[in-house]
Amino acid sequence: MLDATTQQVFSQDLPDQQPFCRIQKIEVTPVAFADPPLLNSVGVHEPYALRAIIVVHTDSGHYGLGETYGDEVHVNRLRRAAEELINADPFNLNVISRLVSASLRQDDGQGGHGTGGMVTTTSLDDRVLSAFNVACLDIQGKILGLPVSTLLGGAVREHVDFSGYLFYKWAAHPGQEPDKWGPAEDPAGIVAQARIMVNDYGFRALKLKGGVFPPDQEAAAIEALHKEFPDIPLRLDPNGVWSVPTAINVGHRLESSLEYLEDPCLSIADNAAVRAEISLPIATNMCVVSFADLPPAMDAKAIDIVLSDHHFWGGLSRSKLLSGFAETFGLRLSMHSNSHLGISFAAMIHLAAATENIDYACDTHWPWKRQEDDVIVPGVLSIQEGRVKVPTAPGLGIELDPQALERMHQQYLDSGLRQRNDTGYMQSIDPSYELKSPRW
Template sequence: MKITNIIPYPTWVAHRNQLIVKVETDEGIYGWGESGLSGREKAVVGAIEHYREWLIGKDAFNIGAIWQEMYRSQYFEGGRVLQAAISAIDIALHDIKGKALGVPVYELLGGKQRDHIPTFASTGISPSAEMIDQAKELKERGWNVIRFFPAQDTDGIFEPRESIAATVPWLIKAREELGDGVVLGIDYHHRLSVAETASFCQKMPSGTLDFLEEPIRDETPEAYESLRTMTDVPFAIGEEFASKWQFLPYIERGIHQYNRIDVCNVGGLTESMKVAGWSEAHYVDMMPHNPLGPICTAATIHFSAAVANFAWLETRASPAESYMGRGESPLFTEQPKLDGAVYKVPDTPGLGVDVDEEAIQAQSFKFWEAPHWKRRDGSVTNW
C-alpha cells in the first residue's frame, strides 16, 4: 500500500485553528492526523509539504521506518515544527494501518489494557465561588480529578505575585468544600519563576494540591530540580516536549511524577509509546495533554488504552468548558464522545474518527495569535 498524497488542512474551528492532515493511499484507504503546534500552523504546513515530496510512493505500513527517515534524513533534525509535522503524519499512518488490517489502532500498540479511559476535567473560570460551584458540579457528574486555572488579568497584564495572592485562598477553599476524595490540580502554564512557585506552594497546607502543572518554563531541567527541593506537590510536565530526548532528564532524574505528553507534538504514537515505556521504568505516570480536536482525542484514547502507566486523559469537553472544536465538532462525522467522565475504548478499525472534508475545505484559515502578556512595568511575560 503506497502513499499517494498528504494534504494539510489548516482549518478555523470555533475560536482558533486546527491543523488536520490527511494521508491518502493507492488502495483508497486514507488516514487522519493532527498537529499540536497551535498558533504556528503555517510553519507546520510548510514542513509537511517538504515531507510530502519524498513520502509519496512509500509503503504506508512501514511506520517506524518512515518515522526514522522523517527525523534523521536532514541535518537540522527535530524541533517543535518538524515534530508537529511528523506527529500528524505518524498518527494518520496508524489510522491507515488499523483500517487496512481491520483493527483498532491500540491493537498496533500492543492491545488494550483498559476498557475505558478516565479523564480529568477543568473548571472554566478564574478562582472564585463560581469556580468551586463548577468543581462541585463536575464531581456530581462523575469526575474525581479536577483541574483549576490561576487568577489572571483580562487587560493583558499578568503579575505573578498578584495572581498567587488571588488564587491560593480559593484553592484552600476548594479542598475544604470538595473533600479529600477528589484529586485537585492547577495549571500555571509556565507563568511563574522558581521562587514564585515555591511561595505559591508554601502558602497552602500540604495536601491542598495533588499536582501542579507546568509552573515554570521547561528549557532548564536544573531549575525544576531546584524547585523539587522546595515543595512536596507532584509535578505534571511535558505538554510542549517534542521528543523522547526532551523527556530524558525529567524521567531519569526523578524530577516529575506525571508526563503531560502530547501525541500531536512529541512525534505521534510511535514516539509516545517509547516515552511511555521509559516512564514506566521510572514510575512516572502518563497524563496526556489533549486541548485540540477529535483526532488528537481519538489518537490519545488509543495510546491511553495501550499503556500500563496511565493516570488520566485531559478533556476540554466537560460541562464546565464544552469548547466546540475541542470536544464534539460538526466538522467531524465520527468522533470520540464522553460517556460521563470517561471515554470508552472503541472497537472500530483505525482511530474511529472521520472528517467532513467538504466542510473543512470551506472553513478558511484565520490568523490567530496567543495573548502577548506584559507585567505592570511594561516587560514581557509568559502566557
C-alpha cells in the first residue's frame, strides 16, 4: 500500500465532494482460451491465449469490467495496482491514474514487459491503467444509465466496421485435429481463408499478417487477394521485419493493390526512409505506441496512420486524447487488435463509435476465437456484414458470466502457460527456427 506521505500528496488539493460511490473490491483473474496456430514474425501462437479479467466492485452494488494481457508479470502488477484503488472514486479518473502510477513506482524488480506480444516499448503506466480505466467507465455508465460511448463524447456511428484478419497458419497445433479454417501457407491458402472471412462475416476490408514467408511470396498473396476481391481494401503487416530496401521494393510492387502498408520496418527512422520513397500510406502499431513516440514520428514524417490500441494507450479516456492529437496534426486512425475476449471487444466498439476520425475499418481477432470461450453473457456482440452494432445499454452494455469466468480460469491453471512465448513454442516444434530482425 502507499505510504502516508504519498497518500497525503494524492489527497491534497482535491475538491471536498461526496463521491457517487467508492471502490470496495477488485478481482484480477487470469484466464486462457483456445488459440489456433497462427504464424507471425516471431513464431506461432501457442494452443492457448492468456488474458486477465478485472472486476471492480463498488459500495453502491455496481461492478465494472476490464480486460487486458494475462502474462504473469502483468497480472502481478495489476494486483498491486488494485490494492491501491480500494476506496477510490471510480468517477475520478485522474486520481485512478495517479494511484496506478504510484503502485508501479514500487515495482519489485521483477522486470519484464508482461503484455504477451512483440511490442515492448509501450508506456508501463498506460498499459496497467487501461483495464481499470475501462472498468471505471463501465461503472459510471451503469450508475448514470448511459453507454460508455456517451461518456466518451457521444456515438457518431451506430455500427463499427472491422477488417477480416488473415493469418498464415498450420492446419492444427501438433497432435490436435485440424480446425475449420484449414492450413494457409501459400497464396491459395490465404485466398481460401479470406473467402471464409468474407462469406461468414461479410468483411469489407482484409488484412494479412505477414513477416512469415519471403516478401515475394507475401506480395503474391496480396496480388491473389486483389484479383479475387478487387473491390475490397487490403492491408499487409510484416511486423517490422523487413529492411528498408525490401520494404521499398515491395511497396512499389503493391502500390496498386494495398490500402496501406503497416510497419514494414521496426524503427521510426527506417519507416521514414521507406515512406519517402513510396506512395503508399504507412500505418503503425509498433514504432508509435505511446505519446512519447508521436513527436519524433511526426518530425521524421514516418507514418500516416496510427493503429490505436486502448490496452497500450492508457484506456479509453487517453485514447480519445490520441484522437485529438491525430485530428490536430493530420494523422489518420484505425485500431490494432491482439487476441482478445468480449470485454475488450466491447471497449473497442464504444471507443470507435465515439471517435469520429476513425478513417479505416478496425482490426479484430474475434473470428479466431471459439465463440464459447468468453467470460461475458453471449448475444450482444456479433459481426454481420463486416460490422458490429454499438451496444446502447448502460456501461459497456455487456454482463459478466461468473461460471464462464471460473471455467476459463481453470483452463488457465490447466494450460500451464504463464506467459506468451511465440518464439519458444515455434522452437519447440522447429529447433532450427531463429528470431531475426530484420529477417529480409
